[in-house]
Amino acid sequence: MRWLSLPLALGGGIVFAQEDHAHHTVPPPDDAQIVVTINPEARVSAVLGASLPSPSACGDATELKVKIINQGKITAPLRARLVDGGARIGALHMNAEKLSGQPEDSRLLHLMPLGPGPVDMTVAFSIDNNIGDLGGRDRVHLLVRCGSL
DSSP states (O other): OOEEEOOOBTTBEEEEEEEOOTTOOOOSOOSOSEEEEEOTTOOEEEEEOSOOOOOOBTTSOEEEEEEEEETTOOOSBEEEEEETTGGGTEEEEEOOOBOOSSSEEEEEEEEEESSSSOEEEEEEEEETTOOOOTTSTTEEEEEEEOBOO
16 A cells, blocks of 8 residues: 655645555546546546645635546446545535536535544545445545645
8 A cells, every 4th residue: 555645735735645556547637636437337436636735724625626537428426425434524525416427527526624633534436325446446535634824
């Protein structure tokens, strides 16, 4: 298991992230911080994409752009949820409208720590609340902290 380290920006923000799954191919960088791939068998995997945003003020959510590569022409909703006890330390919101079935879609994901200090948030993605990937390829791990303005 290998972790990607990112520098702490301006005293806050998201500071390091997710497992590097060698068997996943990340598309060329664009402005999406998370890239979710849905394969033709409707299996979901997630990796980090572009640089992570600057910290939000405490009490505000950090907005992350999610690029969805839909190889299976899926039209069910893509869901995001906090796992591994994350709901006790943070809040998450992502619009769960149905996917278009097109090769690419996008969503905005909002993360907010519920208290001071850095919190480890694991976000898992699934198609319409199906059981997640046993290997953890459907999730990203983020250390989130609010900044002071």
